Amino acid sequence: MSKKVFIALSGGVDSAVSAYLLKRQGFDVHGVYMKNWTGTHLNLAGECNWTYERDDASAVAKKLKIPFAVWDFEREYRKLVIDYFFNEYKKGRTPNPDVRCNQYVKIPMFLKRALKEGADYIATGHYARIRQSPIANRQSDKKQELGTRNQWRYELLNGIDGEKDQSYFLYTLTQQQLKHLIFPVGELTKKEVRKIAEKIKLPVAKKPDSQGICFVGEVKVEDFLKTRIKEKPGVIVDLKGNILGQHIGLAFYTIGQRHGLGLGSGPWYVIGRKWKQNVLIVGKLKEQKHLLA
Numbered sequence: 080m081s082k083k084v085f086i087a088l089s090g091g092v093d094s095a096v097s098a099y100l101l102k103r104q105g106f107d108v109h110g111v112y113m114k115n116w117t118g119t120h121l122n123l124a125g126e127c128n129w130t131y132e133r134d135d136a137s138a139v140a141k142k143l144k145i146p147f148a149v150w151d152f153e154r155e156y157r158k159l160v161i162d163y164f165f166n167e168y169k170k171g172r173t174p175n176p177d178v179r180c181n182q183y184v185k186i187p188m189f190l191k192r193a194l195k196e197g198a199d200y201i202a203t204g205h206y207a208r209i210r211q212s213p214i215a216n217r218q219s220d221k222k223q224e225l226g227t228r229n230q231w232r233y234e235l236l237n238g239i240d241g242e243k244d245q246s247y248f249l250y251t252l253t254q255q256q257l258k259h260l261i262f263p264v265g266e267l268t269k270k271e272v273r274k275i276a277e278k279i280k281l282p283v284a285k286k287p288d289s290q291g292i293c294f295v296g297e298v299k300v301e302d303f304l305k306t307r308i309k310e311k312p313g314v315i316v317d318l319k320g321n322i323l324g325q326h327i328g329l330a331f332y333t334i335g336q337r338h339g340l341g342l343g344s345g346p347w348y349v350i351g352r353k354w355k356q357n358v359l360i361v362g363k364l365k366e367q368k369h370l371l372a
Contacts, residue, residue: 081105081107082200083106083107083109083197083198083200084101084107084198084199084201085109085110085189085193085201086098086101086108086201086203087111087203088110088112088140088147089112089113089132089136089204089289090112090132090136091132091283092204092276092284093204093206093264093272094136094139095139095143095276095281096263096267096275097204098110098145098202099281100263100264101202101261101263109146109147109148110136110139110140110145110146111149111189111193112136112147112149113150113152113185113294114149114150115185115294116153116161116294119303119306123298123299124298124299125298127289127295127296135286138282139281139283142280142281155188156180156294159183160176160179160183160184161176163176164176165304168304168308171330171354175248176293177292181248181251181252186201186252189201190256194259198259200260200261201259202261204263205238205246205248205264206239206240206264207235207236207237207244207245208238208239208262208265209235209236209257209262209265210234210236211231211232211234212231213232214231214232232254233254233257233258234257236265239266239268240269242269243268301331305331308328308331309328310331311327311328312325312326312328313358314326314357314358314359315342315361316360316361317360317361323342323361324340324341324342326340329357329359332349334352335367337349342361346363346364347362347363348364348366349361350362350367
């Protein structure tokens with residue numbers, strides 16, 4: 080009997096080709112679109128339209144003749160990823176929503192639901208790999224005991240395509256999660272994935288790669304932050320205290336930031352913030368040794 084695998088179909092080419100490869104390998108493949116974000120409802124430029132993505136995922140499933148379903152994790156995603164994202168910026172820290180999403184929603188919640196549905200594995204279109212190797216049994220040195228269910232170590236490796244490698248965004252995954260995960264395109268380059276998609280005439284073969292915040296899209300971070308964080312203007316100064324300009328609020332700037340400062344004679348970099356005084360400190364590249372949190 081074929082092993083059952085649930086593939087997270089995002090509506091993009093990578094997960095689509097992943098589903099095809101799994102089916103070709105003999106797995107019982109089920110496609111799932113994760114509905115994690117329906118939008119800010121403010122029509123931000125670059126924001127994903129989840130219905131378009133769902134329809135593309137559905138079209139891929141239809142082309143491959145595999146079952147398709149939509150699983151709703153939006154409440155969990157907003158609480159665990161988006162709320163966290165805003166709270167971190169308010170505290171002056173720079174979050175990584177993609178890492179957070181994989182750690183708390185995309186992998187663990189998808190896996191939990193899939194296992195309940197009878198899955199043996201889940202799969203995604205990430206450019207990463209997993210290496211499985213036996214480890215010695217602590218209670219016995221007998222060779223025949225190597226390789227049993229509890230004697231495997233799972234290592235997360237970078238994808239073959241160095242330019243598309245996504246292993247960094249998955250570094251929080253546990254052994255239990257890696258045991259049930261498959262990354263079908265991890266051994267391929269992006270060019271090879273596109274070539275496969277075009278050869279089998281997948282409906283998303285020429286669809287551009289998604290960018291930006293996980294599930295949200297390629298929105299300007301500043302615009303996205305303004306949906307919840309109010310502006311609080313203050314001055315921008317250099318290390319000597321000279322006033323160079325004005326900022327819109329310290330929460331909108333991160334340490335090391337270069338773009339969006341609106342200053343001449345640059346480039347300038349954010350090297351510190353005085354929260355009580357509401358002052359943004361900037362410096363030139365050679366002055367970054369004075370970085371202040």
